[in-house]
Amino acid sequence: MVKVYTFLGLILLILLLLPLMLNQYLLGIFVFIFYYAYLGQCWNILTGYTGNISLGHSLYVGIGAYVSTMLSMHVGLSPWIGMFIGALGAALIGLIMGYLAFRFGLKNVYFVLITIAFAEIGRLVALHLKPLGQFMGLFIDFKPGWANLQFKGNLPYYYIGLGFVIFSLVVVRMLELSKLGRYFVALREDEDAAESVGVNAIKYKMIAVGISSFMTALAGTFYANYIFYLHPTSVMSMALSIEIVLRPIIGGLGTLFGPLIGSFLITPLAEISRSFFAKAGFEGLHVLIYGVLLVASVLFFPRGMISYIKKALSPVLRGSK
């Protein structure tokens, strides 16, 4: 174990010192790497560990973004506090949906469909609410300062994003070691068997939805104060839900480092190809490549990149287990 911790500590040290060598553009890419790695990890808690696929996680991002932004604009509440109120709101919606779905025994595809339905209803409602700017979208005033979670330049966002990622890794690692996490995995592997030995399936799946939606919404606030513009078709869309899903699947579903590895592989590729292809007149090509990657990862490496990385690193970390 010692070697593993040394290795991880080394990576953390590199990530802490890396901004010294990065320009604003590269910092921005890293901000998105962290942002999507964090979102992927939140989604991973529900889908990777309990096996219930959500394709509506953008709903929670949107709730987090809008609640904290509205509170900051109209009440002057700092986003640092607003983000937790937004997260509570998202968790409430997530729990209502989870209760309905689990109470009525929706599994597999039926669960996927209800998550999509909730997210789409949320998007359509948000699109018609006057205070949210309707079809124009919502522009957020730029008032830099720690209290407002707004900064000039990308450096503070880099460290906050990194903080988010570390926070999510710690939460998931604690889950993995706890009884709760074992229950999650038991439910994923065989719900009937888990229930027959006394695991309360509805209760633990509800807990997973609650944690996942709460944490997802926090990132919404971060996004709002990084981009300064919110529109339901960007923060509550199916497209964002797919972005969230993509990275943990490529990296390794239901693994601690899968979402982060997936994000390091996909995000730079996406950011660079997005601008590169758009310039060349091939808009949409990068999403087509997402499609190919999703299909290929299911067909050819369903256990994700992490299994290859583990294999590659095993000589270095040998004797650690």
Place this chain on the structure above:
Amino acid sequence: MEKRMNPALVVQLIISGFLMGGVYSLIALGLSLIFGVLRVINFAHGEMMIWGMYIAYTILLLTGIDPFFSLVVSAGALFILGYIVQRVVVNRIIEFPEAMQVIAMIGTALIFENGARLIWGPDYRSPASRFALSSIWIGEIMIDVPRLLAFLIAILIAALVFLFLKYTDTGKAIRSSADNRLGALLVGTDVNRVYAVCFGIGTACVGAAGALLVPLMPLSPHIGPPFTMVSFIIVILGGMGSLIGAVVGGLIVGVAESVATIFLPSSLKQIVSFTLMVAILLLRPKGLFGR
């Protein structure tokens, strides 16, 4: 609001929704057929439909042949595409956990949607079809001729699919593979070929439906996903795998969406369908005609 509630308008909306519902029925029929036989949900359904639309549109642009005739080409092309998708993707994931199936199908959907975008561009297009502006008046009620034709042809194609499944050898093989895969294998059915043909027929339905929609609405690569959602809603309403359910469900959703525009802005009409879907999922997940 007072003015909008006049009865002629309501009848008008019910009729036009019902006619649109016929096309919905054909779309959902394809989805339900695929699910009933392969137990795989085609998340790329609407995205494949827009290929049917664009093919008919391209033929109209190049030769002037109306989509109501070129739908045969759209259906044929989508049969081939569906056959390939089944062979390359679906066939390999059929034994996978549903979670992984969903993800592979979402990937396929992204490929179709953005492939169309690369080929035909991102802009909305509204081709001028010969029948586009003609209409029949019955008293105060106006009936769109293209809508009526689309409805009639869609129902005709649906009927043909029913007959095909009922009376041809391939159709019987499809139904028997759906009932009992192992049994079909034991009596020597080439199940993989049957599955591929079945997937092809399902996507041919949606291809033909796409051609029928060309005169009815502007087309763009991004109108696919809403149609995928609508077809899910219909199939859940009618009962997963039930073909009659898909047809009846299509008509119900068509009317519901259309009538909803009395109370809601048309951009919100989907809320009605999604709410309907959530209600059905919770109260009667088997759907109206599910076994």
